Amino acid sequence: MNDAPLIEPEIAARVLAGALDSGGEFAEVFAERRAAMGMSIDESRIESVQSGAGEGAGVRVIGDRTTYFAHVDGLDPADLERAAAEAASALRGERVEPRPLVAVATTPQPIEIPPGAVPAERKAELLRELDERGRGAGDEVAQVLASYAEARREVTVANSEGLFTGDDRTRTRIAVQVVARRGDAVETGAETLGGHRGFELFEGDPGSIAAEAAGKALTLLDAGPAPAGSMPVVVGGGFGGVLFHEMTGHGLEADHIQKGASVYAGKLGERVAEPLLSAYDDGRMPGEWGSDAIDDEGTPTQKTLVLDQGRVVSYLYDRLRAERDGVASTGNGRRESFRHLPIPRMTNTYIAPGDAEPEAIIAEVEKGFYAASFGGGQVDPATGDFVFGVSEGYLIEGGRVTRPCRGATLIGNCLQALAAIDAVGSDFAMKTGICGKGGQSAPVGTGQGHVRIAAMTVGGTEV
């Protein structure tokens, strides 16, 4: 674990004992310290400079199939014990003794340049570079809006089964949005760069993302309306991985499965896709946006094969749901902060590279749609209905990518669309995303190479 726990083991033990004072099968205290800093550039001016810090803890007790949860700001031992008493107050059983705590060491993701130690002026320079690169991309670039954000989260987890562990997480991210204008036509392009990394993330050529965002916006100035109807769709690499995140990842989260609110319920061991498709959730990928040493219940993160040559081989579990299914947690118990209960969440989810050349995947399509990048997506795991907003899309005509399209959305149903994936590219890239579920947001990585779906509905305006 990290060198200095946020709460001493003796205090954690007292809080856990208090939490089980009226019985219960399991108690946990999750302590967190967070420091964040951000700024943006707009109209070539550095603004919205802000920093914040906070610490607090959440205490939960599980008894009689109910989770009782209380959280407090601050880490004052008296407040923590009050939270434990509050969480325990609805239970009416006999006192239970927690097991003695045993510290478990973890290895946090290495951070070379802690962003907190970098002067604000250096971060402002980075934003000015993004602004200049975006504006330099063409005369039709009207605006560049860029933001920088860093956050450090130190966590300590202790539970009644004797676990005492922690993690130290630093995430850094920049995002650029470019607006291009030609007469009345206005288009936008966006790009991000982020990781579970320090300021070393920006050692390469961070300005290139501004050029890429500008390139997308400028390309779209020549766009026509998107087609409407069912056709073959090729999805680009990188953030295209949000396809698998929505179509399959959410449906494999064990809370949806156990409530019968997932189209993947009862599908363990079954084939749902062609053998060319394998996919992972991997919370240990070095430096990736969705990586941590442990999840927010203290379980070490792991690489989980979820789809093995088209067959469902694992769901994604936190402790509570794993216990219910009599399996081990897969290290996917994540929470937005100490103010939230952990729930099964993805970390970095990706489709493993296949053996098709991206150009060949497109060349085989006579008439179709190329979704080079998405703005995001959404799924209802219970019905399997999903939707993706296309941020950069093109027509495919005669095996070639032709004119750009604006305003397209892809829509479909998980199991049908997954089964219709008939090519997986050998290229591969990871991108950063912010995933929302149950009112909690979490940093997640998504990845894939080019992927083709034999038929999918494109929702444009050109009928």
Place this chain on the structure above:
Amino acid sequence: MIELADRAAQAALGAGASDAEAYASEASEREVRVHGGEVESLTAATERGLGLRAWIGKRVGYAYGTDLGDPGIRVIAGRAVEAARAADEDEFAGPPAPSAEAPAALELRDGSIDSWSAAQVADLALVVEREALAADPRVAGVEQAVYAGSADRVAIASSTGIAGEYESSSCYAYAQVLATGEDGTETGLGFDLGRGPAALDPAAVGREGAARATAMIGAAKPDSRGCPVVLDPTVAASFIGLIGSGLCADAVQRGRSPFAERLGAEMGSEALVLHDDRIDPSGPASSPFDGEGIAGSRTALIDGGTLRSFLFDAYTARRGGTESTGSAGRSGYRSLPRVSTSNLVVATGALGLDRLLAEAAEGVCVTDVAGLHSGVNPVTGVFSVGASGRAIRGGELAEPLREFTIASDLISMLGALRAAGAESRWVPFGGSVNTPPLLIGEMTVAGA
């Protein structure tokens, strides 16, 4: 708490700010989730924090924290001043001046938010689930039935003499209901909101979720075409929220709104009358003053087919040479105030739902949309979003439809708006919106 805010503003002046504004908030929250007739989780919590905006001349910075003792406040003050030093000068930056008029007196707190016991609110959530299960034999389960409530207190104090404090409470209940037919599972959402649990109708929440889920059984894709579309209030609210965002002056002044050049312009239809009303006594987002202490008001945005006004905070008002409309929003002490809508209120029209459908004749009634965060370009207003709902045939609701998109752009949609329905409700989507169903003359539907 006003003393705390005042002390913090003073601390920022002591740390080198030329002006300062402190926002302090305190909340006590409770949430119950039930499933299968049992309480799945019960959460009780208090939250308290402080956000401090510091100006050094024409530079502004922000810092927040939860350590509210004097040393903690000094740390926050130091960081806010440091943040201001890192910002560039902005000729329009500066602290808001106090409002000329006194803020409206509003009763925003319901006693039942505190007086109801944990067991009572758990029962309320259990009633939601039970009613959903009992409503129709095709209801297979309730993924989640939830009650959540919060009692809040907010105080703002500034070096320019702004000083205000208010209390409010809010709560909601919802159910995500599952229904099964031959082709698989359908979901339906039921919800209600109020200032306290006593104001909620849990049985209606359960029945609404069940009705929405069962109505979707057997749904198929519609044919792709352009046709009249009726948006039910939950869907209309999402679009009204997008329009509201485009009417915020920061987006307008920075050329990132489809409405930027349209003040005073005809919208092509007189059917939509839209106000932003922070002081509506029934509004979930009501407050006597906004996120920087300026008195709340009711602002006509679209009326008589014309775009009447944008929404302004102190900064955008100074930049636009006008007065603040009291539209600085905050999503808590951790966020900088920024222009946002409060309660968006759409005026009701003359037609009940049946006559609205008759008017549409042949088309689609949309009851749910998905993918709004990625399917809408807020700068251009162009959108294409996932939808489900019912066919309209011969002026009546017909078979259920799913897996299609509706596409248009906000300006064209407003121009094509033919009628607003007669019955409205508060909806927590798109911010806080009160709207009836809306009939759009034509939109592109993409399905099979």
